[in-house]
Amino acid sequence: MAGWWLFHVDLDQFQVSVERLRRPDLRGRPVVVGGDGDPARARQVVTCASYEARALGVRAGLPMRVAARKAPDAVFLPLDHAGYEAASAQVMDTLRGTGRPLEVWGWDEAFLGVTADDPEPVAAGLQALVRDTTGLPCSIGIGDNKLRAKTATGFGKPAGMYRLTGANWMSIMGDRPVRALWGVGARGAARFAEHGIATVRELAAADPAELVRWWGPTTGPRYRALARGEGETEIRIEPWIARSRSHQRTYEQDLTERGVVERELRVLADQVVTDVVADDRVITRVAVVVRNSSFFTESHLRTLPEPTTSAAVVGEAAVSLLDRFELRRPVRLLGVRVELAPPP
DNA sequence: TCTGGGGTCCTTAGTCGT
DNA sequence: TCTGACGACTAAGGACCC
Numbered sequence: 573m574a575g576w577w578l579f580h581v582d583l584d585q586f587q588v589s590v591e592r593l594r595r596p597d598l599r600g601r602p603v604v605v606g607g608d609g610d611p612a613r614a615r616q617v618v619t620c621a622s623y624e625a626r627a628l629g630v631r632a633g634l635p636m637r638v639a640a641r642k643a644p645d646a647v648f649l650p651l652d653h654a655g656y657e658a659a660s661a662q663v664m665d666t667l668r669g670t671g672r673p674l675e676v677w678g679w680d681e682a683f684l685g686v687t688a689d690d691p692e693p694v695a696a697g698l699q700a701l702v703r704d705t706t707g708l709p710c711s712i713g714i715g716d717n718k719l720r721a722k723t724a725t726g727f728g729k730p731a732g733m734y735r736l737t738g739a740n741w742m743s744i745m746g747d748r749p750v751r752a753l754w755g756v757g758a759r760g761a762a763r764f765a766e767h768g769i770a771t772v773r774e775l776a777a778a779d780p781a782e783l784v785r786w787w788g789p790t791t792g793p794r795y796r797a798l799a800r801g802e803g804e805t806e807i808r809i810e811p812w813i814a815r816s817r818s819h820q821r822t823y824e825q826d827l828t829e830r831g832v833v834e835r836e837l838r839v840l841a842d843q844v845v846t847d848v849v850a851d852d853r854v855i856t857r858v859a860v861v862v863r864n865s866s867f868f869t870e871s872h873l874r875t876l877p878e879p880t881t882s883a884a885v886v887g888e889a890a891v892s893l894l895d896r897f898e899l900r901r902p903v904r905l906l907g908v909r910v911e912l913a914p915p916p
Numbered sequence: 917t918c919t920g921g922g923g924t925c926c927t928t929a930g931t932c933g934t
Numbered sequence: 935t936c937t938g939a940c941g942a943c944t945a946a947g948g949a950c951c952c
Contacts (some may be wrong), residue, residue, distance in 0.1 A: 606920080615919085616920070617920045617921090618920095619920080632952085633919075633920080634917075634919090635919065637918095638918080638919095651922095672934095676927090679952085680952080681952080692928070754951085755949095755951080756950085757949060757950050758949095758950095759948080759949060759950085760949075774930085788927070788928095790927085791926070791927085815923085817922085820920085820922080822919095822921085857944095867918090867919075869947090870946090870947090871943085872945085873945060873946075875945095905920090905921095907922095909922095910921095
């Protein structure tokens, strides 16, 4: 009898793969995608590195200049959002076209609900379908819930598949560090270490009351469930409704004059409002983010007197929020974030 | 090595009204 | 009139993810 499976479909080195569709000569070579593609420019980081570049130590998040030092022979390319969006849409349409429920998670990931006795041949068929239709390679994690499927994908990369269920979760994950869990970052792992918890197995066996004391009534139980591999099994096919929208920019040279800061804030406000209006949404709150030259980040938020779609109103609100910041040091980054009213 | 951009969710703390 | 409990809401910051 057929079981219900969650597939996590993840496109491999997504941005690099899309670039290689247009430029087959890039296959087999180290490729680094990020910023405007100029590794000499300061304050840009790598968004996606090909496996050849990763072998040289280049990773997402690495400053482009450092990447250029590690991989001097790599091809550096600028980000092409429109291109990635189009490629992503094609992949998602292909998956949806199989008639199975699809939950899209950003450009390069999605969960698919699959009914099958034997899921691996189905996964192989999907990989072939995506590759033949779009030219893009993907990995598939197979699980009895979303967490296990998502975690399994990592063991299938590149271009492979892996199955993780209640039957093998602890034998595969138990001895790994808690950091291997999806949702446990460096800070979380450090806090667990303070309590003598290093591995997934130790976390799964931890006293639930202790976890609540350390982390609170919501997060404590969530970590425990995470370590045990528990997760959602439903696919939500409704499109995601964004709660907020933002634009932020790190300046190549820190800003030192208030007039310039105000002007840049209005530019960012214009960009955000343009996006929001294009999506037919309405703004209820405005936040400003300032990161200074010491990398200290501060934000302040204001609720508007009434919901708006006016760039002038948002710009004014942003500039007025500036009074709540110290602004004693040069400004490295400015951001404008708006929160949105629920759609009608 | 020196740290982007775009998001979400949670916690904590303060305020307000009943 | 004073006080406390409690929910709703706001604000700031932290952590995490891709």
